[in-house]
Amino acid sequence: MSQAMLQVKTASKHFLGLKAVDEVSLLVHPGEIVSIIGPNGAGKTTFFNLLTGQLAPTSGEVLFEGQAINHLPPHARARLGMGRTFQISKPLIALTALENVMIGAFLRDAPLSVARDKAMAVLEKVGLARLAMRRAGDLTLSERRRLEVARALALQPKIMLLDEVMAGLNQSEVGQAIELLQGLHAQGLTFLIIEHNLKVVRAFSERVVVLDRGRHIAEGSADDILNSPAVIQAYLGDGHMGKGGTDVQPISTGARP
Numbered sequence: 574m575s576q577a578m579l580q581v582k583t584a585s586k587h588f589l590g591l592k593a594v595d596e597v598s599l600l601v602h603p604g605e606i607v608s609i610i611g612p613n614g615a616g617k618t619t620f621f622n623l624l625t626g627q628l629a630p631t632s633g634e635v636l637f638e639g640q641a642i643n644h645l646p647p648h649a650r651a652r653l654g655m656g657r658t659f660q661i662s663k664p665l666i667a668l669t670a671l672e673n674v675m676i677g678a679f680l681r682d683a684p685l686s687v688a689r690d691k692a693m694a695v696l697e698k699v700g701l702a703r704l705a706m707r708r709a710g711d712l713t714l715s716e717r718r719r720l721e722v723a724r725a726l727a728l729q730p731k732i733m734l735l736d737e738v739m740a741g742l743n744q745s746e747v748g749q750a751i752e753l754l755q756g757l758h759a760q761g762l763t764f765l766i767i768e769h770n771l772k773v774v775r776a777f778s779e780r781v782v783v784l785d786r787g788r789h790i791a792e793g794s795a796d797d798i799l800n801s802p803a804v805i806q807a808y809l810g811d812g813h814m815g816k817g818g819t820d821v822q823p824i825s826t827g828a829r830p
């Protein structure tokens with residue numbers, strides 16, 4: 574198989590006594606779509622933060638295209654080709670959609686006019702071109718999620734890490750978002766996604782990794798994993814599955830205030 578795009582070697586993150594991520598290893602190859610699922614508090618977002626540099630691991634190593642990147646800050650990892658969205662998106666609400674995306678484009682292209690053209694092309698790609706001049710604060714939730722994807726795309730990533738980018742969307746918006754991601758995947762983008770909506774996991778991912786209380790407890794095809802007793806136990810076992818549900822299985826919504 575080709576060289577891994579992303580390799581995580583027994584990464585851990587401890588917050589005082591809490592093992593938020595506990596010796597998790599992972600390989601993502603170019604062109605793959607890998608989903609990470611797990612109950613609320615399983616350590617999924619913390620794991621992402623170790624990959625994109627918002628947090629330093631307590632132990633373990635992260636490699637991107639064979640290069641050790643533990644020492645690199647987030648912007649340097651973004652330049653290498655790691656794009657991500659955040660569970661709690663923070664667009665600059667007073668700026669327009671276009672300006673928000675231009676900020677990402679600037680990291681790659683210094684001249685204003687080039688950054689503007691690139692940003693416009695990205696907005697086109699995610700279906701937001703007609704809202705380019707709208708203030709980010711005036712966008713709907715679903716439009717804001719697209720904007721979040723657009724901001725990450727403006728950095729021309731090789732891999733996109735999406736942290737619950739579907740949370741709070743209605744069924745038809747989820748369908749449109751899956752279409753968008755499938756289109757980007759067809760153009761060569763690799764995906765690592767945290768997703769609570771198991772319909773999305775089934776429809777979109779080639780491989781699923783399950784985290785529970787910081788540990789990697791299962792990995793396999795979407796069908797195998799979503800039918801696995803260990804996974805069902807992790808969600809339903811002892812009342813730490815979180816609130817809400819999807820129409821696929823009782824599972825947390827992932828929604829945050």
Ligand SMILES: Nc1ncnc2c1ncn2[C@@H]1O[C@H](COP(=O)(O)OP(=O)(O)OP(=O)(O)O)[C@@H](O)[C@H]1O
Nearest residue numbers: 588593611612613614615616617618619620660827
């Ligand atoms: N900065 C921090 N300081 C202390 N504890 C933290 C910190 N960040 C996360 N935690 C704790 O680490 C654990 C994992 O949190 P994390 O946000 O990674 O879970 P998650 O799987 O993303 O959950 P959710 O599905 O609710 O988004 C939780 O118990 C959380 O309270």
Ligand SMILES: [Mg+2]
Nearest residue numbers: 617618619660
């Ligand atoms: Mg999270």
